[in-house]
Amino acid sequence: GQQLNQSPQSMFIQEGEDVSMNCTSSSIFNTWLWYKQDPGEGPVLLIALYKAGELTSNGRLTAQFGITRKDSFLNISASIPSDVGIYFCAGQLRGGATNKLIFGTGTLLAVQP
């Protein structure tokens, strides 16, 4: 099945550093979603993006819907230990079934206190 290219696969950073991750595809998307998954838990929705160029913040998190509609970016500012987890992007393809999302393979974030 189709999956999104998400990078980096993992990041090991110091507390207080900023973090950037992205998802790219060769296809055009109508929606981009960003989730966080803590160990042993289900994914939790962080940010939803519906318009090309849209920039949306949720606390220290900021996500952008790429102008080409083929990519999305998530930034975390001033990381703290509780930011540890796996971050997933997900998208709904333009012209695709409205019921289905395509998921990235995740970015593992580790924060050193």
Add this chain to the structure above:
Amino acid sequence: NAGVTQTPKFQVLKTGQSMTLQCAQDMNHNSMYWYRQDPGMGLRLIYYSASEGTTDKGEVPNGYNVSRLNKREFSLRLESAAPSQTSVYFCASRVGGTVNEQFFGPGTRLTVL
């Protein structure tokens, strides 16, 4: 408002045994989904139900059946479990229409020996 709930949280089966994973949502959502999550594979769609009374196959439906019991509940059944079905299973729901955000349950961790 509990969101999406799943039972059981953990399960160990022997090859050939059957079981049903239960999922319920209290958000009055129209669409519900079953995913499996395996290391390095991301989230893969097993089955989904766009609305009460309908079900459709996803990316990896073989070995599974589903029932949309009512608007709240969507169950996943393994008729004859195989070791390849060892995975973490997530249920998700979506309000429907043009809103693509899916909300996930806490997961069921299944091991098939």
